[in-house]
Amino acid sequence: MFVSNTETIHGKTIIQSLGVVTGSTVRAKHIGKDILAGLKNIVGGELKAYTELLQEARAEALNRMMMDAMQRGANAIVNVRFATSSVAGGAAELFAYGTAVQTD
């Protein structure tokens, strides 16, 4: 599956558009790491646990989006965008969306 956040794919032509595909996931770190991150927050600076958590979660959201596209018979997704919203303390919703297309 080819994923890109540009509107076109360099070197390929898009035959048809198959609509918007989405993928989302809500993640929370386990309580131990949450507490450690909370302690780190006292002094500020980078919170590595959260960087990692969000990276994993985003990969999952991308994966789900790809599954959605695959079911529609697409072989590429263009114009991918990300969005994030916090639903509860310590949990975050990661959302990825794009346009599924068929290329030659």
Place this chain on the structure above:
Amino acid sequence: MLFSGMHQKSWFNKLKEREATFIAVNGKDNINNLKNPISSREIVCSELIMANVSMGVSWWQIFIGSIHQLFGGNITTYDRVLAYGRTEAFQRLREKALAKGWDAVVNVRLETATVMQKQRGDKKKGGAFEFLVYGTGIKYR
């Protein structure tokens, strides 16, 4: 806690240095937010790449920030954290692109989110910021 502000200044200077040396070594900045690459050379392959960083605001900075908020105006403590996070995220994307062998990254977008925010009644308390930078890595022939 009290000294984290001072540390932050030195971190930021280090980061700026890292950015400057990266651009000096490579001759040019390899990321841009244009839809299409400037150079008309043929592109072999491309792929989505992203980098993220999450930054916490220290309790001391929140305290100073709340004092600033009484009078309004520029909240310098928050300013510094956000500026650092953003620059760091961009720098990570540059390094990631170089490590993966992409010649350039086009259509770079930045997304900011608040994570770890606790809500008690009407008040929203503290929290950390997350910066996500993503773009399309391209390789020339």
